[in-house]
Amino acid sequence: SASVAVTSGGLHVLDAAFRMPHSTVEASGDLLNWANPAGSFAVHAQVAIADVTRQLRLRVSDKGTVGFNGVGGFDAAGLRLSGWMLGRDVNFHSRDFQVENASFRANAHLTPARASLADLTVSALGGTFAGRASLDDWKHFRVEGEARVLSIRRLAEAQHQAITAWEGSLSGPVKASGLLTANGTSDLVTEAKLEVTPASGGPGVSEIGRA
DSSP states (O other): OOOEEETTEEEEEEEEEEETEEEEEEEEEEOOOSOEEEEEEEEEEEEHHHHHHHHHHHHHHSEEEEEEEEEEEETTTTTEEEEEEEEEEEEOOOOEEEEEEEEEEEEEEOSEEEEEEEEEEEETTTTEEEEEEEETTTEEEEEEEEEEEEEHHHHHTTTEEEEEOEEEEEEEEEEEEEEETTTTEEEEEEEEEEEEEEESSOOOOOEEEOO
């Protein structure tokens, strides 16, 4: 549904709503210059991940919601969106890795060629991650930041491994890059220097490095 006004100078959208089975996108703004259309608009969205991944035939996530509040613009170069993105109860699953009930917050900038997430905070695996991420050509990803008290047991479970004899947490800088595919990731390269903290007592702190 939409409420619009048409003038010689362009199209003025007072209120527009686009709905999918479990998602709503609301927008208002202006489309100016009929000869060379360009415009700007405010956007408020609450999107079910399953609605999007089903349309794009992606199998890496099918649960959770993502909210967006920000502004958009468009011209001959394409559509641009900037604003805060908030995800809740998100899952991610591939052949080698699986995460359930994650949440995240980020300052997002989206263009036809690239997505970038600044001020990114993720809560998952019993801990948090703070940093930034980017997705070039919407397939080449890079993540960089600081992990804090990630559960070793939950991290092992996410990689389909079992650790029962030792419990603790990992903290430290992490970098990862690779290719995002319909089924997960490929060409993954990781680099981390993680401090190991036993859950209670036990051996002293050590460091783990991996490239």
